[in-house]
Amino acid sequence: MQSPVLLPGALSDLFAEVSTSGHLTQADRYGLMAALLEDNLGTEELSVIDRLLRAVRRGRLTLVDELSVLA
Numbered sequence: 001m002q003s004p005v006l007l008p009g010a011l012s013d014l015f016a017e018v019s020t021s022g023h024l025t026q027a028d029r030y031g032l033m034a035a036l037l038e039d040n041l042g043t044e045e046l047s048v049i050d051r052l053l054r055a056v057r058r059g060r061l062t063l064v065d066e067l068s069v070l071a
Contacts, residue, residue, distance in 0.1 A: 011035060011048045023064045024056060 014031060018024055032049055035041060041049075055061040 011045050015048045015052060018052060018061060019055075022061060024052070024061050025064055025066055025068055027067045029063070 010031070014028060018028060032052065035045065035049065052061065056063060
């Protein structure tokens with residue numbers, strides 16, 4: 001049995017953090033990639049990922065090359 005990559009609620013927490021900061025870091029993007037590669041995502045998790053990607057496309061979120069925006 002494969003262990004889950006994401007902690008429960010991780011995508012919701014990521015969405016809240018990214019929405020507040022306005023930046024999507026490399027670590028955030030790797031987390032999203034890992035989530036998408038997981039086969040058992042629910043509709044809520046897929047909706048969060050879609051909202052994040054739509055916000056990037058519309059310019060509401062900025063992609064940054066740092067691993068973290070925390071100082």
